[in-house]
Amino acid sequence: MSILTNPLDLLVQNLFFELPGLVDRGRVVLKMEGYNVTGSIKIKPALFMIAELERRGLIEPHRSTIIESSSGNLGIALALICSLRGYAFICVTDPNVSAVNLRSIEAYGGRTIIVDSKDANGGYLETRITCIRDLLRDNSDYVWLNQYANEFNARAHEEWTALEILDEIPEVSHLYVGSGTTGTVMGLARRFAELSPDTMVVAVEPEGSVTFDPNRKGRRLIPGIGTSRRPELADPELLDRIVYVPEIDAIRMCHRLARRQGLLLGGSTGSVLAAIAADAAFFDADSTVVAISPDLGDKYMDTIYSPDWVRSSYGTGATMPDDGQAPLPCEPLKEIVARHSREVTIIANRCREVASYRRDQAKQQQTGT
Numbered sequence: 001m002s003i004l005t006n007p008l009d010l011l012v013q014n015l016f017f018e019l020p021g022l023v024d025r026g027r028v029v030l031k032m033e034g035y036n037v038t039g040s041i042k043i044k045p046a047l048f049m050i051a052e053l054e055r056r057g058l059i060e061p062h063r064s065t066i067i068e069s070s071s072g073n074l075g076i077a078l079a080l081i082c083s084l085r086g087y088a089f090i091c092v093t094d095p096n097v098s099a100v101n102l103r104s105i106e107a108y109g110g111r112t113i114i115v116d117s118k119d120a121n122g123g124y125l126e127t128r129i130t131c132i133r134d135l136l137r138d139n140s141d142y143v144w145l146n147q148y149a150n151e152f153n154a155r156a157h158e159e160w161t162a163l164e165i166l167d168e169i170p171e172v173s174h175l176y177v178g179s180g181t182t183g184t185v186m187g188l189a190r191r192f193a194e195l196s197p198d199t200m201v202v203a204v205e206p207e208g209s210v211t212f213d214p215n216r217k218g219r220r221l222i223p224g225i226g227t228s229r230r231p232e233l234a235d236p237e238l239l240d241r242i243v244y245v246p247e248i249d250a251i252r253m254c255h256r257l258a259r260r261q262g263l264l265l266g267g268s269t270g271s272v273l274a275a276i277a278a279d280a281a282f283f284d285a286d287s288t289v290v291a292i293s294p295d296l297g298d299k300y301m302d303t304i305y306s307p308d309w310v311r312s313s314y315g316t317g318a319t320m321p322d323d324g325q326a327p328l329p330c331e332p333l334k335e336i337v338a339r340h341s342r343e344v345t346i347i348a349n350r351c352r353e354v355a356s357y358r359r360d361q362a363k364q365q366q367t368g369t
């Protein structure tokens with residue numbers, strides 16, 4: 001790993017994690033995106049969308065203000081990029097935003113506006129959009145990214161994420177992707193149609209989301225995945241299958257992953273893995289199932305990982321304090337230490353040689369030889 005100077009180079013491109021035991025036949029591999037700077041996959045579409053505005057000369061540092069509706073990962077990613085590039089950033093959000101997300105946006109220097117009147121659908125999305133439109137009308141230097149309709153949201157995944165997967169795993173039989181704006185799944189579907197047409201591309205939706213079916217409207221509490229209005233980017237023609245996951249299955253999967261596999265992941269990762277577990281009968285011994293993990297669990301301590309929140313949101317039977325399953329066996333720790341020590345020993349020997357060379361040089365200089 002080289003020494004970085006720009007936080008935007010902190011993009012972890014090739015981190016994959018295999019999950020044994022989730023399905024009876026085939027391999028399941030997670031592409032981990034939560035270790036990117038700002039903690040999620042959203043840094044990539046944020047970069048693509050702002051870079052395109054810069055390329056077209058539509059924004060100018062220290063003059064333009066970027067405005068976007070987000071209650072989560074995109075808002076945090078935009079706040080960082082805008083502060084580094086000298087744009088002001090306003091994130092329009094609603095009372096459901098978590099304290100940690102709000103504080104993260106503000107910590108990077110973004111401004112937040114919390115709308116508090118509900119729209120005709122009983123949510124806040126339309127109120128947020130109205131707020132943005134009002135601000136755009138009154139401020140000529142404001143620019144709205146509109147992630148739900150912005151082609152460069154999907155392009156980030158078509159041009160980066162898809163190739164990162166195919167570079168590491170050329171034979172992907174099934175690709176499972178959670179959908180929010182649908183930028184990730186649409187971008188991946190387009191590139192896989194070109195380079196890996198036999199891969200079955202599956203969009204994972206929480207029950208209650210209307211992205212691909214307006215009749216499914218219902219209560220949803222897990223952020224990041226699902227919508228209450230169809231995103232302009234969504235094109236079901238590019239998908240092989242859409243799986244609907246009950247939120248409680250996603251939450252149980254998150255708890256199971258933390259206890260059994262030592263992975264503390266976000267709710268959309270739980271949804272995608274719950275969809276894979278439900279589809280297990282479709283896979284055979286040769287299947288390689290890849291899933292996207294957009295973020296880690298640390299952002300969800302007050303929701304998904306809070307027994308009180310789970311109980312009050314889904315009922316008393318919903319929490320699983322202990323499902324009786326032991327964590328997967330782990331090799332003795334001395335072997336892990338030894339594995340890393342072997343690498344470090346080589347470095348130590350190299351450092352000793354350099355130190356001894358420098359000592360000899362210094363001695364020669366002192367004695368004038």
Ligand SMILES: Cc1ncc(COP(=O)(O)O)c(C=O)c1O
Pocket residue numbers: 040041042073074178179180181182183184185223224225266268269294295
């Ligand atoms: C937590 C989370 N889940 C799912 C997704 C996928 O969303 P989208 O369809 O907007 O690309 C994202 C964002 O990329 C996310 O941050």
